[in-house]
Amino acid sequence: MSDSCKIISLGEVCDYLRKHDNYLILTHASPDGDTLGSGFGLMRVLEDLGKKAKVFCPEGIPKKFEYLAKTPKVDFKEKTIVAVDIADPKLLGMACEQYADKVQLCIDHHISNTKYSKSLYLDATSAAACESIYTIAVALGVEINQDIANALYTGIATDTGCFKFSNTTAKTHSITAKLFEAGVDATEINRAMFETISCARLDIERLALDTIDFRFNGKCAVISITADMIEKTKCEKSDLEGITAIARTIEGVVVGITLRENQRGRIKASVRTHDPIDACAICNNLGGGGHPRASGCEVVGDVDHAKQEILKYVGQALENANLI
């Protein structure tokens, strides 16, 4: 946390964006729809104000999000560094060292933001950072065109699980109605985000479902995906995404865990909970974090070891909530 992080208002963030130029907009590593939608949405808003802006993705843009970046790249020397949807500079991944202490403005919606930037516009009532970008665009008097609408819809739809998750609010739907009026191509975006699964994804899902391990009288379900399974099905990172949602959806399950051996000997645990279990608190115990209903952490070791470690804290949480 920077001692000098200034929390700024909507008026101040607009003044800031009007005053500066030559923007480099940083998105987080393992980019999702919200960081990319916010990045490209803000870029287009700034261009509408006559500014130069470009988006930097530490790991490149995943294929399914390439439609967000279809304009030709402009070349200029960056002066103003803005981070979007980045709660912690560690999330910059390999760009962390280069940019961690150089972020002038951060626009975010995570209450856990570590206040690493010089200025911070934080709206934790937004389901997605893209909601904040919309609010800023309107406050700046920028007309929402189809490109902006597509970018912002991408973030809102993906961060809310297409309006399914509990972070969805009246504001989420109101803003989305405006994006529809601006001509958002929601059908195509929904199809790409939620309605398209690869054959590799089908294969890994079948293998994953075979591993379901119910614990604590069915209150917890654990799905395990080993490096061998990933190799065998030739599935890519993006093929594994939605699988983390499955365990929690099983009837009676309050804590759904997905363990993924992305690298041999390193397990990424995704924890999804129903009220009242705090997924973030469970993951905090193992050095991770996130949102109350969806968090993650990393455990060194194999899948069985990771399961054992995380189940200790799940058991405590279920006990504290009088669910077991």
Next chain:
Amino acid sequence: MSDSCKIISLGEVCDYLRKHDNYLILTHASPDGDTLGSGFGLMRVLEDLGKKAKVFCPEGIPKKFEYLAKTPKVDFKEKTIVAVDIADPKLLGMACEQYADKVQLCIDHHISNTKYSKSLYLDATSAAACESIYTIAVALGVEINQDIANALYTGIATDTGCFKFSNTTAKTHSITAKLFEAGVDATEINRAMFETISCARLDIERLALDTIDFRFNGKCAVISITADMIEKTKCEKSDLEGITAIARTIEGVVVGITLRENQRGRIKASVRTHDPIDACAICNNLGGGGHPRASGCEVVGDVDHAKQEILKYVGQALENANLI
């Protein structure tokens, strides 16, 4: 089609509802969220106007929708018969004979409505009949309370696949924003509708995925669920619901078909398509129908026979669209 079906305006439907009393609201057989949400939503709107109203479900209310019907039943002699979300009196199932020619008012959003009622309020721009009930409630000056919001949200969310399908519009999201302002319990409803799968559903899904048959160079995928599979997994009708969506979601698939042997020797085919293939036209050939992207029909015979029958028309449709 009744010769005397009068298409009425929003003002006229409001006048009608204000003028009459002792309503029996009919919902369709194999009830879904939209017919039940419309039924119970309209019932509460009428109660707010001081009317007596009850909902009739030909086959009873499925367990997952029981929350819609939690008020005590009132007893009175029905005088005014209203059908909601019922495009064709055949959809009344076993109540067809009793009510087919007695429906005074139908409120619907299916362009294929057969105009069997005395009066018809048809808004084919609505993604769900519940959108029309909302519009009517507002026009009647009824305040949307939490119970009405929960009923209408149920229909809107289920008929749009939680805002994923191409029938979703700016109006859909605007109305939903208002339902959130009225205190809709969207988190619980979404959890029950979209985020809860039974163990039997998991089992049948695994078996179903093993049957995927790709045809026409991967443009068509067919999933087959036999009566034996249904028996073996002890799954109920509701466990089978979402499975019809899977085939179309596979990358490259334009026509996704799910064949279900609900009764031995009778196959229910669900056809889901992407633009430009007309699912309704395919099913029309076999005596079925529905929406352009989601239709169904029934074929007598076993799964293999049904597959052969329907694939003839799929092949023609793909050829006509120059996709094969």
